[in-house]
Amino acid sequence: MTAVDRCSESTRDWVCNAIRLIEADANRSADTHLLSFPLPAQWNVELYLKDESTHPTGSLKHRLARSLFLYALCNGWIVEGTPVIEASSGSTAVSEAYFARMLGLPFIAVMPSTTSAEKVELIERQGGACHFIDEPSQIYEESRRLAAKLDGHFIDQFTNAERATDWRGNNNIAESIFDQMAWETHPEPLWIVVGAGTGGTSATIGRYVRYRRLHTRLAVVDPENSVFFDAWRDDEPDLTSCAGSRIEGIGRPRVEPSFIGEVIDRMIKVPDAASLATIRTVERVLGRRVGGSTGTNLWGAFQLVAEMKADGCAGSVVTLLCDGGERYAHTYFDDAWLAAHDLDLAPYQRVLETFLTTGDWLY
Template identity: 60%
Template sequence: MPRLSDSHRAWIDEAVRKVEADSQRSADTHLHVVPLPAPGSATGGGVDLYLKDESVHPTGSLKHRLARSLFLYSLVNGWLHEGSTVVEASSGSTAVSEAYFARLIGLPFVAVMTTSTSREKVELIEWYDGRCHFVDTAGEVYDAARALAEETGGHYMDQFTYAERATDWRGNNNIAESIFGQLAQERHPVPSWIVVSAGTGGTAATIGRFLHYRRHPTKLLVADPEGSVFYDGWALGDATVTGPGSRIEGIGRPRFEPSFIPGVVDDMVQVPDAASIATMRWISERLGRPAGPSTGTNVWAALGVIGRMVAAGEEGGVVTLLCDSGERYRSTYYDDAWVSSLGIDLAPYAAALADYERTGVLVDPRA
């Protein structure tokens, strides 16, 4: 291996300083209490729902945390150097955040993504001076990203491999430590459940490891959209399963990603696309601003957990994530014609959520 030159070391040191300085300029994300209809009410019932708002990061999504960690991990490993082209396989939000950090340290960036990625995300990547390279299916992004990195002499970030190891799961202001710090003065300072969805699996790995490390009784539920293989792979104990992939942008995968760690997961549920989109719209109305579709997946699964807790007479807190803003999906998941073109019927789930508003009991239309 070539010796690490003084100039390369100096460049790495300065790049790390810039990324860390950016972190110091950023405040933590908010933890909102979501009022619920009785009997599971945050203003009188026994169960409280909290929404960790990751949309307020500088690049507008949960993936800002991941991108920062991936850049720091790559820098301290000496994988990036002055002039490196950074390449990533992404469904959009990670690429937006990585484009931000690449520009911050002065490196060119290329995102490999499917042609179905929302126009709004593409425009954000380009706004941060990134370039988009499109492929037809989610299964093609890995090889295409690897090939582009080789062609340019650059570095493939490979979020799907490194997400679970780039973040310090023991603390260091990770998302799990932040959640527990913000809950300290609540009536249920240790939540009963944390509910997340998985794209790389890195967030689930960080939270699950933190729960085990700190010996919290909190359980971790992972919500998986239809078409994704995480649920089947977890249930079957088979990491070789493959599938078509997810229609909920940013989560779910056509293969069992290396960063998905099944041993940290207490339970999983499959969420229909219609439920994700209908709940995205429902929670947006309650918040007074639009949330993205993966937030709908998370909230639908969280409401299911709350329903079970209420039925069992249990009290406690349930925490889930607002992953990104719905502004990125105005031309897709908020467009009725676009949703209809996918053959997705929101009506049964919209009706179930309307009934939930009146009764406080959520009935799954599949039941």
């Protein structure tokens, strides 16, 4: 489409209506719940889960997808008929396919061939198409190639996540957390714990905490085969890896442009088996299944709770319930899949059972 076409009255009308549709969808949606995780009262520590699975597309990435579409529309990158391309391991693509269908746009998700069948089905159910690659490190170049070939727009969550979200407020996830914590016993959490996929969520929360002059600290958990932890610890922003993360939605083989390490107070490396042991252990506590990235979050949150208890420090910790476990029935909750990936959960389950019983972190 030419520059003249992009400035035409009909194009402006289409973009205005597209933004209206997205804003109307947000206006129809209630905020996500903040759930209290049961811990013994004598510990004097409260743990909360921000349940992002209640979004219309079932995950934390719904917020990101909305912001990315608004950002692209307002920058003039998406107009009527523009094919939208994304590099995604699943949940972002599910949410973006939802918004693309709302606007009548074609959507293609470029993803590793190992992505769970449940997520592929969810993307296709939203009207999106899936384009698989075998080498995770090629996901970016393949997305750019497809966008150029189709005269489309590579929406690029990994670059634009921290730019597209208004970190000062506008009902972002940080503002929502603190609003919902207002009437709790310890309304200003000592820690907020999140994972990093794009880095957008940690950037938003870290900036918001500083902007509001809060004393809350930000901990970021990182799974195996991800470079965020090592790059942050060693101050090596150019660090890369050839492996892809087994915990879908978090962990990257490179430090993404949206990852702002300077706003992070602490990082915790979490073994994949620990993440998956956590989701199986807490299923009994919550009465529901959660996804692998929630397990990573909770493993880190439990460690911080144990440290607070050991130090006699009363307060609260907040983390995210990123998506539901039904998306991983044939992977994380499948014993055969665990055996095929040589994942032994037993040592980590013992750590968790000790923690949930005594509050001690013996790892």
